[in-house]
Amino acid sequence: MIELFALALIRAQVAAAAAVLLVVILRPSARRLFGPRRAYGLWAVVPAAAAAAFLPSLAETMDIGSPARPLGAWAPKLILLWLAGCAIATTILVLREHLFRRRVEQGLAGPAVMGALWPRIVLPADFAERFDAREREMIQLHERTHINRGDPIANLVIAGAGVLGWCNPMIALAARLVRIDQELACDATVVALRGGIRADYAKALMKAQMSVSTSPLACGWATHPLILRVSLLNRREPSLTRDVAGFLTMTFLAIAAMVLVWTIAPRGPDAGDLHAGFTAQMDDNGAIVWVRGR
Structure with missing residues (x-):
């Protein structure tokens, strides 16, 4: 779970950075075409892109592409560093x-x-x-x-x-x-x-x-x-027509950002790779737990 969260966190930071760059490029045109109020709504693209990074990507859903290498021992260290920050x-x-x-x-x-x-x-x-x-x-x-x-x-x-x-x-x-x-x-x-x-x-x-x-x-x-x-x-x-067009455009861009991140996000590591070096054991309640082998 820590491994998957660390990978999702990295994806979210990359997706958010790319979305910010997109907004910075589009905001002057959005302000000119649809007015400042709709241009402000353009920033919804950033949280939408970041949130999509925590969803299973298309590659993971369709089981296509090469799996990523696990972060291994770096995953908990990365999470601790992020939490400290x-x-x-x-x-x-x-x-x-x-x-x-x-x-x-x-x-x-x-x-x-x-x-x-x-x-x-x-x-x-x-x-x-x-x-x-x-x-x-x-x-x-x-x-x-x-x-x-x-x-x-x-x-x-x-x-x-x-x-x-x-x-x-x-x-x-x-x-x-x-x-x-x-x-x-x-x-x-x-x-x-x-x-x-x-x-x-x-x-x-x-x-x-x-x-x-x-x-x-x-x-x-x-x-x-x-x-x-x-x-x-x-x-x-802006006229009512342009105002409505601005609202629809900003909504479309936010949804498109989520779909794009979901589509191009790489596949995560396979379960077997995540459990490499671990052995399956059964606890007192009969549940399977993974214990690092010696």
């Missing part, structure tokens, strides 16, 4: 969140949405002094839209993926880019809901650009590229 990554994540919450208590963080399961809007102590009434309305509307869209939960999933893929540089790149696309999608949702606010919205963005959120779980107001966000505010919303 996950523990360290989780510790860093918790510490960063703790430091952010301390800044919130001191009135030095925000505007942002904090908390995944019970999200709330946090504002800096000088919020009323720094922004006028119209700008404060824009900022709070943006943060409420994050909550309504479920972005805090998405950030928790993104952070979890970063922990599981701590050894994969493409996952680290994806964690950065997906947060940018999340902000662009939220901006597009806000201006679609409220007409005639683009100028005030852009003004509030520029004024708050130096307010940086350091939490990997929070949805910050102005923590991402300003020029790109302001430039996209001037684009027209």
